[in-house]
Amino acid sequence: MNIHQVSISYVQEQDRMMLRINGKDGGELRAWLTRRLALALMPVLNRTAAEQIKKIATPAEAPTSLDEQRGQLLTAFEKEASLRSGDFKTPYRDQPGLPADLPLGPEPLLLTEVKVTPMGNGQLRMQLFEKLPGQEAVRHFQVMMDAPLSNGLLHLLHQSIKMSQWLDVPAAMLTPPENVALPPAEAADTEPAELAADLAKPKYLN
Template sequence: MNIHQVSVNYAPEQDRLLIRINGKEGGELRAWLTRRLALALLPVLNQSATAQMTKLAGPAAPAASLDEQRDQLLDTFQKEALLRTGDFKTPYEDRQGQPANAVLGPEPLLLTEVKVTLMSSGQLRLQMLEKLPGSDTVRNFQVMMDGQLTNGLLHLLHQSLNASQWLEPVAPANLTPAGSSEVPELAIEPAKPRYLN
């Protein structure tokens, strides 16, 4: 699939992130990303994006003069700047009625596993799998991403994680019993020490 657009949005009613990928040929791939998997994926994707940028920039050859060193630094800077640019202003084209892969079906995958592989070509391969207990079928798809797309996905993940507030400390919930306007007090007692003899 040649990727046209990627969208990552927090769905508060599901308390999940919805990843949507449009193909240039049409169709859409969709997958739910849970908090546990999103927080585990983020450092791996950050590390892989750094390795991908390093691979695409190429090895630094020893320079004979300061002018050549300056040229190499400028070249590396331009490559990194190119990788970090992305179009975040164009609205995502909604193609929910057109699954890119009929085998996957109309419902988004509930991701249970994501495999990230840096290929020798410099592209990053993401394999997204849904392995549900009690089900013999494994729904999955994979996408290949260049450096610009990888950095764009990271940017969208960070935005969605901020919107989800998953990275913030959890505040105690204020629970009110049905039919009551009173807010009950939550008494938290410190754990008493236990001694074993």
């Protein structure tokens, strides 16, 4: 899918988050994020998104003069600032009724597992799975995220977790789940790239 917009909104009645991704071709993917999965995903995205920015913003070659050092530092600063920015003002593009193209069906996935893998081309591959007892077939999808998109997704996740007040629950009551796969510390994946405070006003990412 050629991603156009991403939305994460906390649904108080469900006490979980709705992740929505629409493409430039009009299709839409929907998935529920539970508290345990969302809180486990946040530090993974924190780490991998920061690594993406560091890899892109760090000069490949050592400067040979003081002027070059200053120029490279300025370029790196501007690049990192642009990577961390995103369009959070444009409303998510809702379609009247159900979207015409729902590849995974009208019912959102209830996510039970998420895998985040750094790719050799600087992107992140995020795989999302619904594995439920008695389910005939596993429902799943994957998205490829460049640095601005992964940092935008991280921002939306932070905002929704803050709105949910899940972090107000004592830490001792939150058992770390085993269903979020962390990438290795030194990922060398060479696979090709395939593929807000107000409840009424969730934040979006274009």
